Amino acid sequence: MDRRLQIVMDAASPRALGTFWASVLGYVEDPPPPGYDTWEEALIGWGLPRDRWDDAYAIVDPEGVGPRVFFQKVPEPRAGKNRLHLDVGVPGGPDAPGTEKDKDGMRAHAARLVDVGARVVREYDDPAQGFWITMEDPEGNVFDVV
Missing domain, CATH: 3.30.720 (Signal recognition particle alu RNA binding heterodimer, srp9/1)
Structure with missing residues (x-):
């Protein structure tokens, strides 16, 4: 069984929210996949339209200890109290x-x-x-x- 932990947060703007949380946690942007020097190159290489470039964003602990945090775009704003914080x-x-x-x-x-x-x-x-x-x-x- 894979026991790695990833925290997923819904967001209106994954990149903006991820950048905020990277600052809070001392994290960095998740590196682009092998074969690409930047995320822009990867997104272009995958043929993803520019209007979808803010659909997701991830940050990681630079020391490799803490969990990866993944931000995914959702259309609706947060409603009600967090069930997890x-x-x-x-x-x-x-x-x-x-x-x-x-x-x-x-x-x-x-x-x-x-x-x-x-x-x-x-x-x-x-x-x-x-x-x-x-x-x-x-x-x-x-x-x-x-």
Whole structure:
């Protein structure tokens, strides 16, 4: 059985949303297939019309550890609450969730994500569960900075 994990996200613009998430996760664009130097060459080689070039996009962990994230174009916008969301840690953050230092680092990280297109929804500070910040990506998908 193949146990590799790929996360798939529906998107209005896979390339734009994928570029946002690459920035959030520290990922890079999935390399083009063998025989092509760029994705543009591959899409032209496959005969895909230009109006379909934003039908899909993928990003990968440059260290090869995390799962591939694939974005697929869908015609409808997100409706209702996510049934699944991602928890995004702070790069290089301390291992002591709930500390004031951790909260400041999380707020600073959230501010960087706002600069690349995210929106802060709400901060939570729960004595039992700790501190986290709920955010939305540019297409309204909810995720948490933890």
